[in-house]
Amino acid sequence: xxxxxxHNHHVILSEAASLELGCNYSYGGTVNLFWYVQYPxxxxxxxxxxxxxxxxxxxxxxxxxxxIKSKFSFNLRKPSVQWSDTAEYFxxxxxxxxxxxxxxxxxxxxxxxx
Amino acid sequence: EAGxxxxxxxxxxxxxxxxxxxxxxISGHATLYWYQQILGQGPKLLIQFQNNGVVDDSQLPxxxxxxxxxxxxxxTLKIQPAKLEDSxxxxxxxxxxxxxxxLSYEQYFGxxxxxxVT
Numbered sequence: 001x002x003x004x005x006x007h008n009h010h011v012i013l014s015e016a017a018s019l020e021l022g023c024n025y026s027y028g029g030t031v032n033l034f035w036y037v038q039y040p041x042x043x044x045x046x047x048x049x050x051x052x053x054x055x056x057x058x059x060x061x062x063x064x065x066x067x068i069k070s071k072f073s074f075n076l077r078k079p080s081v082q083w084s085d086t087a088e089y090f091x092x093x094x095x096x097x098x099x100x101x102x103x104x105x106x107x108x109x110x111x112x113x114x
Numbered sequence: 115e116a117g118x119x120x121x122x123x124x125x126x127x128x129x130x131x132x133x134x135x136x137x138x139x140i141s142g143h144a145t146l147y148w149y150q151q152i153l154g155q156g157p158k159l160l161i162q163f164q165n166n167g168v169v170d171d172s173q174l175p176x177x178x179x180x181x182x183x184x185x186x187x188x189x190t191l192k193i194q195p196a197k198l199e200d201s202x203x204x205x206x207x208x209x210x211x212x213x214x215x216x217l218s219y220e221q222y223f224g225x226x227x228x229x230x231v232t
Contacts (some may be wrong), residue, residue, distance in 0.1 A: 004156070036223075043117075044157070044205065044223040090156050100145065100209065101170055102221060104156030 002027040004093050006105035014113050015083055021076040021108050023091030033074040034092040034102070035065055044090070050074065061085070083114045116140065118224035120206050126230045132194035135227045139187070139208030145169075147221060148181055148191050149205040157205055163189065196231045203228050 007022035025031065035047040048059025055067040065076045074091060091105040119138040127133050139146050145164050149157035160179065162170040165186040174181070178197070183189040193200055207221040 009154075043225045044207075046220060046222075049220065092156075100221075101159055101162060102147075102157075104158070106154070106156050 002031075002093060002095060002103050004091055004103050004105035006089075006091055006108050008108050009106065010109045010111070012111045012113065013081060016080050017112075019076075019078045019081045019085070019110065021089055021091075021110070023074045023076065023105055024072050025074070025091075025093045025103075026072065027093065027095055029095060032094045033065070033067060034094075035059065035063070035074075035076050036090045036092060036104075037087050038090070039087045047076070047089070081110075081112050083112050086110060086112045118206055118208055118222055120204075120224040120227055122227055123225060124228050124230075126232065127196055129198055129231050130195040132192065133196055133229060134190050134192045135204050135206075135229075137189045137191070137206030137224060139189070139206070140210075140222055143208035143210045143222075144186070145209045146183055146189050147207040147209075148189070149207065151203045151205055151226070153202070160191070193229075196229075198231050201229055201231045 003026045005024050033050040036044045037047045038044050047063050048057050048065055050057045050067045058064045063076060063078050065074055067074050088107050088109050090107045092102045094100050094102050118140055121136050125133055147162050148160045150160050151157040160174045161181045163183040166183045179193055181191045203226040205226045206224045209221045
């Protein structure tokens with residue numbers, strides 16, 4: 001069965017710092033990759049997604065992620081965070097051969113200090 | 115467009131009691147999912163419906179959990195009897211086919227129901 005691992009459980013940083021969250025998955029076939037974000041008190045929402053094509057994808061709010069197939073990774077980045085980026089971030093994978101079932105990582109809680 | 119609706123938002127029950135959650139997906143979305151999110155973990159798929167048929171329920175504890183999606187719209191998830199380890203947030207999501215042979219559906223999540231079993 002596929003699995004998704006996120007390297008950090010908690011990240012604390014100051015405004016204007018750069019953010020990079022790691023995500024690795026364990027499946028050798030064709031996958032779709034997602035980053036979801038959950039702001040305090042809100043529901044999960046899609047930040048960005050990769051289906052095919054350019055491995056560098058841009059999402060909302062200045063976030064981007066790079067798919068590196070050889071490393072089975074899909075790391076999320078933002079060059080300069082804001083206090084409003086405080087949230088929990090989840091990486092997720094679905095396998096095209098498995099009917100759109102999403103497998104999530106354990107999440108990374110990000111706290112941005114003003 | 116209206117999002118995925120869930121109720122109740124919070125529920126506290128004692129172990130061995132039963133509980134039911136309701137979900138109304140985004141209008142026109144054929145696929146509906148129920149996830150369980152235990153504190154400190156990512157969501158885990160419990161069951162997936164395509165219209166009113168079950169696509170995947172491999173991780174649903176069928177001795178105590180049941181779900182239905184009558185008429186292919188609303189869905190209910192039931193736990194009977196509840197155990198302490200069922201304390202979690204239960205998320206409902208829906209998606210629609212994005213086109214062609216691709217199975218790249220984007221899932222839209224509801225606010226979840228936070229269940230506490232005491």
